[in-house]
Amino acid sequence: MTKDRIFEIIIGHTREVIPELQGYRFQPDDALKDLGANSIDRSEIVAMTIESLALNIPLTETARAKNIDELAGLLYEKSQSC
Amino acid sequence: MSALLKGEHAFGVMCRPGRQLPEFSVKTGANPNQTADFLGAEIHTLSLPDCFSQRTLRTASFSSQVALVTLLEAWSDADLDAVDPYRIGLVVGGSNIQQRELIKTHETYHNRLHFVRPTYGISFMDSDVCGLCTELFNIRGFAYTIGGASASGQLSILQAIQAVQSGQVDICIAMGALMDLSYWECQGFRSLGAMGSDRYAQEPAKACRPFDHDRDGFIYGEACGVVIVESASLPRRKDVTPYARITGWAVGMDGNRNPNPSLEGEVRVIQKALDQAKLSAEEIDYINPHGTGSLIGDEIELQAIDLCDLTHAYLNATKSITGHGLSSAGTVEVIATLLQMQARRLHPTRNLDNPIEPSCNWVKHQSIAHAIENALNLSFGFGGVNTALCLGLAQK
Incomplete structure (x- = not known):
């Protein structure tokens, strides 16, 4: 799976958790927090993405990602090493 | 309604x-x-x-x-x-x-x-x-x-x-x-x-x-x-009319973890609620019982009603229509009582073809006209929980 595809998966789950973002055009440097996701929302989005990618990693390993692009990159790395 | x-x-x-x-x-x-x-x-x-x-x-x-x-x-x-x-x-x-x-x-x-x-x-x-x-x-x-x-x-x-x-x-x-x-x-x-x-x-x-x-x-x-x-002393809000006054209530335990009912426990809360409401038994004109369809529970409840000299009061069973909501039952049945007070009619008791105690004042297959003055609601729970609540017609 490519990093771009992971980016799309994150966006899909973000829209599922925050339906208000249905029409929003996501940018790589968007931070989930700035888009209105609270801490539970962010955990949900990451957990859903990890499930979609069938990764077996703790949520805490994604904490250092500052924006969606970094999160996608981090998950891409994990997917390559699993 | x-x-x-x-x-x-x-x-x-x-x-x-x-x-x-x-x-x-x-x-x-x-x-x-x-x-x-x-x-x-x-x-x-x-x-x-x-x-x-x-x-x-x-x-x-x-x-x-x-x-x-x-x-x-x-x-x-x-x-x-x-x-x-x-x-x-x-x-x-x-x-x-x-x-x-x-x-x-x-x-x-x-x-x-x-x-x-x-x-x-x-x-x-x-x-x-x-x-x-x-x-x-x-x-x-x-x-x-x-x-x-x-x-x-x-x-x-x-x-x-x-x-x-x-x-x-x-x-x-x-x-x-x-x-x-x-x-x-x-x-x-x-x-x-x-x-x-x-x-x-x-x-x-x-x-x-x-x-x-x-x-x-x-x-x-x-x-x-x-x-x-x-509180009745709270200023009334425009267009809000109270459904009823709460006049008496009681809660009491049987000291019994099990699901079996207690005649003594049920009688005790009924009498305590009536005492608090300063009502005699004959002043209660409607009872909304716990009435689940339980083999023993229904019989004990009717015995409690009889012992408290309440058999003259109209009696129906809301659960015959709604089913038993367990945690919700007590509030749903108080709401049913309030709505009946407002409608000045009592709802029927479904499937009450052959009452186990025919001498009670049942509302059976058809609703009937009745203006409730004082109602008694009963709820009982596994683990020996008994509660009773008296509701009076709201003051105009």
Whole structure:
């Protein structure tokens, strides 16, 4: 799976958790927090993405990602090493 | 109200996911005594208003969603937007109310635990109903849950009364929450001999028959009820008319963990409630009993009514129409009483073809005209919980 595809998966789950973002055009440097996701929302989005990618990693390993692009990159790395 | 007076029901074989025994338990003979599907009355369509965002509803359990919809109706009816939110409290009656959601989560994630959704860490707790209600309705006084098995709903009202009386809040919302049973709890109730109905497995509409000779246990019904309790001294809000006055109440324990009822315990709370209301037995003209369809429970309750010299009062069984909501029953039945007071009519008792005590003043197959002056509501719960509540016609 490519990093771009992971980016799309994150966006899909973000829209599922925050339906208000249905029409929003996501940018790589968007931070989930700035888009209105609270801490539970962010955990949900990451957990859903990890499930979609069938990764077996703790949520805490994604904490250092500052924006969606970094999160996608981090998950891409994990997917390559699993 | 018209549905209540017509005795309209929704009984059938339950079909909500997680309500019937899974294939494997039937195939493996894990339950050889099971002869029938679980019967009950389920909410067919839950209309969720737009004021609740999809973002919130996505992670709200079914019990919570029903709680929000029910509270919205009561909130509007009582015009609580006009009240200082710091002076409003919430008591949610019921414990372990989201068992079906729990089973769904277990089944979805049993072999991949690390994918369990983070919100499960919040939503599995009954108090999540409090969290959602206080957030969406901006309730700032207090909120907590209170459990008393099938008396939980009425207990929530008694707790609300005390919160208002003590001045803790001006207005207290009492909610009997929807107890969302999974097949595990249904099977447990069946095994206990509490839940029917093998006898009417092929005729679900006839299965729920409190106080009838042919009853064989309670039939479950999905429900949630909200009652707003406030002090009579509080200034009236425009267009808000009180349904009734709370005149007396009582709670008492049997000192018994088991499900069996206690005649002494039931008599004690009835008399205590009447004493507090300063009412003689003959002044009670309507009783909304616990009346579940339980073999022993129904008989003991009628004995208690007889011992308290209340057999003259009109008697019907709301559960014959709604089913037994367990945690919600006490509030739903108080609401049924209030609506009957307002309508000046009493609803029928479905399936009461052959009452176990014919001398009682039953409202049987048809609704009747009657202007309630003083009503008595009874709720009892496993573990020896007895509660009684007297309601008087609201002063004009």
